[in-house]
Amino acid sequence: MKKASNTRRRELTDLTMRLVSGAASLIGIFFLVWILWTVAKNGLAAFNYDFFTALPTPPGIEGGGLANAIVGTLLITAMAALIGVPLGLFTGVYLAEFGKNTRFGGMVRFTINITMGIPSIIVGLFVYTLLVLPFKHFSAYAGAVSLAIIMLPVVARTTEDMLGLVPNALRESALAIGMPRWRAIVSILFRSARSGLLTGILLAVARVSGETAPLLFTAMNSPYWMKGLAEPTANLTVTIFNYAMSPFDDWKTLAWGASLLIMVTVLGVNLFARTLLREKTR
Amino acid sequence: MSETKLPLYGDLADPTPKISVRGLDFFYGNHQALYANDLDIAPNRVTAVIGPSGCGKSTHLRVYNRIFELYRDQQAKGEVLLNGESIFAPSVKLLELRRRIGMIFQKPTPFPMSVYENVAYGIRLHYTVAKSELDGRVEEALKGAALWEEVRDLLNRPGTALSGGQQQRLCIARAIAVEPEVLLMDEPTSAIDPIATAKIEELVEGLKGRYTLVIVTHNMQQAARISDFTAFFFKGYIIEFGETKQIFTNPKNKKTEEYITGRFG
Ligand SMILES: Nc1ncnc2c1ncn2[C@@H]1O[C@H](COP(=O)(O)OP(=O)(O)OP(=O)(O)O)[C@@H](O)[C@H]1O
Ligand SMILES: [Mg+2]
Numbered sequence: 001m002k003k004a005s006n007t008r009r010r011e012l013t014d015l016t017m018r019l020v021s022g023a024a025s026l027i028g029i030f031f032l033v034w035i036l037w038t039v040a041k042n043g044l045a046a047f048n049y050d051f052f053t054a055l056p057t058p059p060g061i062e063g064g065g066l067a068n069a070i071v072g073t074l075l076i077t078a079m080a081a082l083i084g085v086p087l088g089l090f091t092g093v094y095l096a097e098f099g100k101n102t103r104f105g106g107m108v109r110f111t112i113n114i115t116m117g118i119p120s121i122i123v124g125l126f127v128y129t130l131l132v133l134p135f136k137h138f139s140a141y142a143g144a145v146s147l148a149i150i151m152l153p154v155v156a157r158t159t160e161d162m163l164g165l166v167p168n169a170l171r172e173s174a175l176a177i178g179m180p181r182w183r184a185i186v187s188i189l190f191r192s193a194r195s196g197l198l199t200g201i202l203l204a205v206a207r208v209s210g211e212t213a214p215l216l217f218t219a220m221n222s223p224y225w226m227k228g229l230a231e232p233t234a235n236l237t238v239t240i241f242n243y244a245m246s247p248f249d250d251w252k253t254l255a256w257g258a259s260l261l262i263m264v265t266v267l268g269v270n271l272f273a274r275t276l277l278r279e280k281t282r
Numbered sequence: 283m284s285e286t287k288l289p290l291y292g293d294l295a296d297p298t299p300k301i302s303v304r305g306l307d308f309f310y311g312n313h314q315a316l317y318a319n320d321l322d323i324a325p326n327r328v329t330a331v332i333g334p335s336g337c338g339k340s341t342h343l344r345v346y347n348r349i350f351e352l353y354r355d356q357q358a359k360g361e362v363l364l365n366g367e368s369i370f371a372p373s374v375k376l377l378e379l380r381r382r383i384g385m386i387f388q389k390p391t392p393f394p395m396s397v398y399e400n401v402a403y404g405i406r407l408h409y410t411v412a413k414s415e416l417d418g419r420v421e422e423a424l425k426g427a428a429l430w431e432e433v434r435d436l437l438n439r440p441g442t443a444l445s446g447g448q449q450q451r452l453c454i455a456r457a458i459a460v461e462p463e464v465l466l467m468d469e470p471t472s473a474i475d476p477i478a479t480a481k482i483e484e485l486v487e488g489l490k491g492r493y494t495l496v497i498v499t500h501n502m503q504q505a506a507r508i509s510d511f512t513a514f515f516f517k518g519y520i521i522e523f524g525e526t527k528q529i530f531t532n533p534k535n536k537k538t539e540e541y542i543t544g545r546f547g
Binding site for chain 1: 347349352354355377378379380381384385387388389391393394395403404407408453456457460
């Protein structure tokens with residue numbers, strides 16, 4: 001008798017859990033689709049030839065685009081990758097290959113984990129005091145450095161994880177034919193883990209290409225083509241921030257366009273990275 | 283464990299051993315895995331290393347090419363001489379030592395590159411050769427590993443695309459391509475099928491005479507078939523060493539007899 005009621009209660013709990021978690025996922029998906037839909041609908045309205053080729057115009061003047069911001073974002077992200085990826089890769093190599101059970105390695109790993117959790121606005125502020133205040137102007141390189149700081153721990157972690165997946169037997173057989181340690185790492189281990197490493201790099205790039213706060217204090221923004229790396233540089237995310245807050249309808253449309261462009265790029269990079277990883281695990 | 287002094291192979295055959303091990307102890311952190319190992323490896327012969335699982339066979343072999351040094355917590359004490367010279371001497375160049383003492387692992391481990399590159403990599407690493415000469419050397423190594431006929435048209439395929447037995451022979455080709463003096467094989471056939479195993483045994487037969495071979499195996503028939511000398515390991519000690527014929531027909535130690543007749547292991 002008692003047993004029966006117990007079973008009944010368990011079945012009821014089970015059903016409730018299912019309904020609650022099902023509803024939660026539905027709500028999550030609903031908002032996600034809503035965001036995607038809104039950005040796509042409003043953003044598409046901004047896409048035209050001018051959007052990709054022209055400079056922004058002052059409010060009220062027809063036309064204008066975000067060509068300078070597109071170029072600026074590409075450039076700042078590329079520079080950030082140029083700094084952040086090698087540093088991250090080598091940090092990951094150190095953690096996986098040399099500092100595995102050392103006290104220093106543990107310290108590095110701990111620091112990397114902490115850095116990964118630092119809010120990006122704080123990274124922006126830090127670079128602002130380091131590279132903007134002393135020189136008294138915003139610059140593309142200050143923007144790149146702050147994005148690189150955000151990329152470094154992400155790349156380092158994936159590098160460590162991916163090298164950790166390479167079997168010791170492969171490491172040993174490289175050394176066993178008389179390969180120096182560094183060559184075994186670069187030409188055997190990197191090659192063995194290449195799709196994983198590339199995935200990590202791509203995800204890090206995708207991650208920073210949507211960052212706004214660190215650029216707000218560093219690269220700032222500009223309505224013109226950039227004149228040099230030491231100048232304030234237009235970029236998509238800060239443009240979204242500025243234009244979306246403006247009272248002008250055509251600027252707001254441009255902000256939607258920039259949002260859509262970033263969203264599509266990040267989505268594309270993510271999808272590409274995940275197919276790479278799937279191929280590897282197959 | 284064994285109190286009697288072991289007869290080293292020097293009492294049985296050629297004078298100078300290729301490798302002499304004296305008083306070798308080995309530690310994984312605080313855990314001692316080898317105790318006072320003494321062993322002589324005859325040049326250009328096959329020495330089989332047998333014994334129950336976990337008795338230190340792999341550990342012993344991994345000292346010869348100092349591959350254990352990859353791990354910070356592993357430590358060897360004692361002496362290992364290659365051609366009479368200590369492998370631990372400060373003057374020894376580690377990379378050159380590993381060129382001279384090749385190693386084949388239990389699981390085939392082709393490099394993530396083409397069949398050709400798998401073999402060519404080591405040659406380029408140690409020798410300066412023209413492209414035409416390199417092709418010849420790669421072919422020669424693949425022939426030496428009895429693999430050439432099967433892969434001559436697949437040289438640009440990834441090494442990992444070969445069958446398990448072919449991969450193992452590719453690893454042998456990769457090892458002999460750098461012209462070693464000694465080949466250490468740690469259960470080279472335990473992960474592959476019987477036909478591929480037969481091929482590798484045949485290969486070992488062909489390799490001896492040119493190389494000094496040390497082969498760890500759990501397969502008693504294999505040890506009896508292909509080796510000239512046999513060392514029996516037990517709980518980190520080398521309990522018995524002698525000519526294979528003698529070990530398998532007339533073992534002196536009770537434990538050896540029990541092991542080779544399959545009463546434990
Ligand atoms: N990486 C390691 N760390 C700690 N202990 C180890 C390690 N590798 C081996 N050992 C220990 O050292 C002893 C000898 O191991 P070893 O692998 O040399 O045995 P083996 O004779 O090769 O066995 P098998 O026939 O199973 O390959 C075992 O007790 C094992 O548990
Ligand atoms: Mg073993």
